[in-house]
Amino acid sequence: MSAPIIKIDGISKSFGTFKVLDGLSMQVMPREKLALIGPSGSGKTTILRILMTLERIDSGHIQIDGEQLYHMERNGQLLAADERHLARMRQKIGMVFQLFNLFPHKSVIDNVTLAPILTKGMPRATAEKRAMELLEMVGMADKAKAMPAQLSGGQKQRVAIARALALQPRIMLFDEVTSALDPELVEEVLNVLWRLCSETDMTMLLVTHEMGFAHDFADRVLFFDRGKIVEEGKPDEIFRNPKQERTQGFLKKIIAAGHRV
């Protein structure tokens, strides 16, 4: 049994008086594909944002690949992480956002090459060659010269995935990546996720409302409610035979809303 690549230990996070995460602990094994489901405000997106260092935790510890994310050891003491430590830790993690967050002033290929050139000092020619391979993989190679504003939502999201992959993270976080898309565009993005899932050995955390996809994609499903993991297990267990009342209630509502499981 190898060591977990993500180890979350009793973290809490509040926004004002609202406690989003309440002493949450969880572990993720390398290569594991995880689906995080639950009602909005349950804290699942916040976990991804905390792992990407977009939000800070109030208390608790997080280890990525055996190293503290928000703390660093100096002379046997745990200190708050400085920007350099965070930058080193971020190299292991990539994130794709609900609203794509592409850089509107840069062409598709420049969106993909910017970070490798700046953060890894990759020569432009190498970065562009690798970017084209990634764009090929997400089916966007023919739009390499296009500007983001010329693309559909599904195309933007595929570019955003290529952009995150360009830094070769070991962990990828997907935050409701199909929620902002028109229904007919959801599938092209899910197809890309599916390829990543079956062809790479990245650890993937997926926050989603696509229950059918979560079922097929995930090794393990975590159901969140009010900042806690209420239930977790294999997709079949969670979706076909949920034990907790709150999970049952949530899935019933989701199915009533027309999502297939």
Added chain:
Amino acid sequence: MTQWSGYFGLILQGALITIELTLMGSVLALIMAFLAGLGRLSRFFVIRALATAYIEFFRGTSIFVQLFWAYFVLPFIGISLTPLQAGVLALGLNVGAYAAEVVRGAIQSIGREQYEACTALNLGRWQAMRHVILPQALLVMLPTFGNNAIELLKATAVVSLISLTDLTFQAQVVRSQTGNTLVPFTTILIIYFALALIISWGVRSLERRMARGLDGVRV
């Protein structure tokens, strides 16, 4: 007629001084705008405080007084400036203070999601600013920068008070020598207006060039 052409020559010389002042003042204003505008967003209190003090002071006092200070008071502490230097200094610092707020506002208008994408891609603070935030913010700044440049152009008229031979100064010379007010002041009115039009037009075409591709239509 030959006499009038001589006077127009004077006014044209004045126009050159006005243009020179406007250009040099704008360059200084631009530098100050970015220094102070970025300074106000600094992580360090001292830099924020310095930037804020500069902006508030130069917005809160008259350009007229600032100019007299630069030209007549600075010599008392051993800094003697030529009229042109004093003019550029006062104009640049004054307009730069207004433009600094434009820089700050434009940077803050860029959505949080752009900063978050930069963090997720592990760009450093300065890399994010330089490659992602500023290029987008610049487009927001441009129209107001155009306004600032026109304000600066018009403010150059005050330098005639420290004997710099700009448009307004030359118009006064012509007026005192000919006794005619209508011709010289109408002439410089038109020249100021024409210069302002050139600035507007230049800024607008720059804006169009920079916006290319951003809306998905014009590429």
